[in-house]
Amino acid sequence: MSSAPGAPMSWVSLLLTAWSSRAPSLLIVVMVSRDVGLRVGLEGVQTSMCSRWGSRVEEFNQGQDGDVVIGGLFNLHYRPPVIDQEFIKPPFYNPCTGLQVEPLKSVYAMEFAVEEINRNPLILPGVKLNYRILDGCGRHPWISYLASCPCLSDRHRFPNFFRTIPSDVYQAKTMARLALLFNWTWIGAIVENNDYGHLAIQTFQEEIKGSGVCLAFLEAVSRETIEEDAKRAATTVQHSTARVILIFCWYTDVRELFLQLAKRNVTDRQFLASEAWSTSSDLLQNVAILNVASGVLGVAIRSARIPGFKSFLQGLKPSNRPATLSLCTGRETLEGAQNIFTDTAHLRVAYNTYLAVYAAAHALHSFLSCPDKDSSPRDNSSTCSSPYNITHKELLEHLNKVNFTTPNGEEFFFQGADIPAAYDLVNWKTSSDGSLKLVLIGRVDGLELHLNKTSIQWTTGSSQVPISVCSESCPPGTRRANRKGEPVCCFDCIPCTDGEVSNETGSHQCRRCPVEFWSNPGNTACIPRKVDFLSFDETMGIILTTGAVSGVVVTTAVFVIFLCYYNTPVVRANNSELSFLLLLSLKLCFLCALVFIGRPSMWSCHLQQAAFGISFVLCVSCLQVKTIVVLAAFRSAQPGAGGLMKWFGPGKQRGSVFFFTSIQVIICTIWLSLSPPIPHRDLGFQGSKVNLECAMSSVVGFAVVLGYIGFLACLCLLLAFLARKLPDNFNEAKFITFSMLIFCAVWVAFIPAYISSPGKYSVAVEIFAILASSYGLLLCIFAPKCFIILLRPERNTKKQLMGR
Structure with a gap:
């Protein structure tokens, strides 16, 4: 809790002051900075207590003198409004009214602690500790048992300040950790428009920075304009997509906000409560906000029990305090009373007061203790202090070093102005009768959360954690x-x-x-990645394999036909030896296509290009020699050229074919020896597959092989074109011309298609070129002859051959 609107900065110090008595007094200023104290009715208490406690500050004044008197200021009544505040003279206040239960319980916690210490022979032996308590009525902004403003941790500004409640920094950090724990990334915030709210939300934002948590909205409310502010904030909550709302406000402001939300039937928001309202009995018992407040998850001042305190409260009687309860009969009693005042199961504010008294007592004990207990104070006067000689500075030094164990077994010490952070985590659960009850679900030690997640009842009424996000988390992928x-x-x-x-x-x-x-x-x-290559079991591989095998079968069939009709004029008239060699080379061309299909290996990469280059050179060489023979035969029939054919006899024909082919063999040998194609995994190929191919280590070698085939093909085409119209019924020149036109067209189209095709498709393009050109040669050269041999045998005669 922090300063109220318009109030000075809250502060508290342990002061040495002089009362009207002759005994030295230690004043512990414990007045809250704003209208602190639970504004709950005292009907249950007043049935067994006095009906009138007085209405002025002076009328609540109790205490006795002692060796050392501890003074306390408590806001026992509501803070009265200021009248005629013109800033030219001190303000005038109305009389204090409305006794508050929690501050009253804290008063008696202080009294109980003093009496308990006096009975303890181990603390301040020989020194009587007493108290004097006044009602501050909320007029002055001093406090230590409820002052949680982070600003008070500054020892330069407040060197004499000590408190028994953690700084708001820790509860803001705790709330940030809760948001992260439950994956709430879209959170709304409503804060008090003062230091308490602003510093708390600032700390919260610093803690969530970089964690992916955002504030959907931030609304500030003020007590002076709470009705309008609550309406505005409720409208914002109603229209926001945030399902988790963080509230750093005083409980009276939260009550007004919840009433506005109830009017709008907004009951599906999960609220995170600060300690200023997380344990408010007024809210828990308010039926009008039951549906809105159900499931609240909050940070609360740590709770504890004070042994014997309940009996102490129930034993209070007006007859024991005639100065303050002069209008009572004295026979009133709290024996057997069960109400807020006598409920000591979870003491929070009162326990802070109890700890403050013990801290002061232990500081005094340390201050007044003599180093040598056996020596008399007179002999040890320089090191042994007297309760009648207490100095401010020395006492503060001992207070800084306080370290003791409380009657509960809890270790207590100060860290500067603060104590180690410790909170309760509470949940507002709906009980069987429909009312809300406060349930402890965890605790916070420092910044370490101890939380029983399964015991939480959320605003939905179930154990399912609410979802509060601006956008759903992106799924994997x-x-x-x-x-x-x-x-x-x-x-x-x-x-x-x-x-x-x-x-x-x-x-x-x-x-x-x-x-x-x-x-x-x-x-x-x-x-x-899957290794990708042109395999025999895929559709494209099957089609190309079928085409190659079919070519081999057809070529073999033609070979058999020519062999069976070897002595017929059609076979003999067209150089049967070269025809058989041509058929053999075509069969090799079809077979070499199969070497390109399947997983590339070292031997297949070496064999496929060499087989392709040599087979086609052999084929084109046969056609070239055939064309030359046709031209030579025609020329030899002319006068004066009778000896021309002797230069193109069978031996010369075979030698020519061997010569042309051997050149390609030499080219392939040099290429494969220096820089052969090798299996390569093409990782640069985009996709889910790795292309396994025969990489051309030397593009020049491949270009020379293709270039030599192209040279022979062009030469053959030229010669065949010249001999296409020679007068001969069985002149092959025109068929060779057609076949070479197809051959050249296929391989001219092959080059750009091969270059632009990715992966295994480039291999498929090359196989297709091989098959297309091979089928072109086979059909153009041998289909007409087979047609005559099989279907027009009457034309397969020497007479028909020499008919022209």
Whole structure:
């Protein structure tokens, strides 16, 4: 709790002051900074106590003299309004009215502590401790048992201040940890418009910084304008998407807010309560706000029991205090009374007062103790103090060093102005009769949470933790993308692109997979890429394999036909030896296509290009020699050219084919020796697969192989074109021309298609070029001959051959 609106900074110090008595007095100023004290009715108490306690500060004045007198200031009555505050003269206050139960209980806790200490021979032996208590009525902003403002921890500004309640810094940090614990990232806040609220929410925001928690809204309310402020705040809560609301306010302001929410039927919000209202009996017993307040989770001043205190309260009688209760008969009693005043099961504020008295007593004990107990005070006067010679500075030094164990077994000491942070975590549960009850569900030691999550009853009435987020957490496989102009808690979820993954909920970035891995279909994990190559069991591989095998079968069938009809004019007239060699080379061309299919290996990469280059050179060489023979035969029939054919006899024909082919063999040998194709995993290929291919270590070698085939093909085409119209019924030149046109067209189209095709598709393009050109040669050269041999045998005669 902090300063009230318009009040000076709250402070308290342990002061040495002189009362009207002759005994020295230690004044503990314990007056709260704002209208502290639970504003609850005293009907239950007044049935067995006096009906009138007086209405002026002077009328509540009790205490006795002693060796050392501890003074206390408590806000026993409501703070009266100021009248005629013109700032030209001291303000005038109305008389104090309305006795408050909790401050009254604290008064008797102080009295009980003093009497308990006096009975204890181990504390201040030989020194009688007594008290004097006055009602401050909320007129002055001093307090130590409820002063929680973080500003009071500043020893430079408040060097003499000590308190028995933790700084608000710790409860704000505790609330931040609760938000993180339950994954609440979208929280609304309503705070008191003073130091208490502003410093608390500032600490809360510092604690959640960088954790992904955002404030959906921040409303400030003031006690002077609470009705309007509560309406405004309730409207904000009603329209906000935040389901968890943090409230740092005084309980009377919370009551007004809850009443406004009840009017709007807003009953689905989870409230986080500060210690200023988390244990308020007034709120717990208010039926009008029952549906709104159910499930409140709050931080509370630590609770404790004071042994013997309940009996002490029940033994109070007006006859023992005639000075203060002059209008009582003296026979009133609290024996057997069960009410707020006599409830000592969970003492909070009163226990803070109890600790303050004990801290003062132990400081005095240390101050008055002699180093040598056997020596007399006269012999030890320089080191042994007297209760009649207490100095302010020396007592504060001993108070700084206080360290003792309370009757409860709790270790107590100061850390500067503060005590170690300790809180209760409480929950407002709905009991079987429909009322709200305060239930302890955990505790806080320092910043360590001890919480029984399963015992919490949330605002929904169930054990299911409420969800309060601006945007649902992005699932694995997506990343967060902040919305422009909105808090970081508000975002969209963008799917990771292929090759990137996010395997956590709420990922800010997608992570790219390593080069040998790829993202799974959900983009949640990197999996090894599948090795991709043109295999025999895939559709494209099956089609190409079928085409190659069919070519081999057809070529073999033509070979058998030519072998069976070897002596017929059609076979013999067209250089049967070269025809058989051509058929053999075509069969090799079809077979070499199969070497390109399947998983690339060292031997297949070496063999496939060499087999392809040599087979096609052999094939084109045969066609070239055939064309030359046709031209030579025609020229030899002319006068004066009778000896031309002797230069192109069978031996020369075979030698020419061997010569042209051997050049390609030499090219392939040099290429494969220096820089052969090798199996290669193409990791740069985008996709879920790694392309396994035969990489061309030397593109020059491959280009030379293709270039030589192209050179022979172009030369053959030129010669065939020149001989296409020679007068011969069985002239092959025109068929060779057609076949070479197809051959050249296929391989010219092959080059750009091969370069632009990715992965295994480049292999498929090369196989298709091999099969297309091979089928073109086979059909153009041998289909007409087979047609005559099988279907027009009457034309397969020498007469028909020489008909022209």
